[in-house]
Amino acid sequence: MPGSQVPKSLASLNDKWIHGTIYFFSASLIILGLVRYNFKRSLSIKAAILVFLFCSLFGGIIEILQHEFIDQRHGDWLDFWANNTGAAVSVLLWSFTLGRKAK
Numbered sequence: 001m002p003g004s005q006v007p008k009s010l011a012s013l014n015d016k017w018i019h020g021t022i023y024f025f026s027a028s029l030i031i032l033g034l035v036r037y038n039f040k041r042s043l044s045i046k047a048a049i050l051v052f053l054f055c056s057l058f059g060g061i062i063e064i065l066q067h068e069f070i071d072q073r074h075g076d077w078l079d080f081w082a083n084n085t086g087a088a089v090s091v092l093l094w095s096f097t098l099g100r101k102a103k
Contacts, residue, residue, distance in 0.1 A: 015079070023059060026087070027090035041098060041099070063077075
């Protein structure tokens with residue numbers, strides 16, 4: 001959304017925390033979907049890596065699109081790293097919570 005339309009309550013927060021939180025929950029939802037779909041109570045290393053790579057790629061594409069095509073907004077490397085940090089924390093926490101199964 002254009003910078004002028006960002007709610008003031010969100011604009012006053014540290015946006016890196018917002019980015020990290022959004023990607024933490026995005027990765028968590030993907031993992032929970034994978035676990036439920038596969039009917040297993042474990043997360044393979046391959047699946048964990050794929051979830052992280054998907055979130056990282058998606059976050060990178062969003063930052064590029066935001067920088068190139070959205071007025072009053074710009075892509076930011078720190079936002080990209082905050083996205084990756086949130087996704088990585090989610091993958092690590094769910095890996096340890098669910099247990100890991102090598103495949």
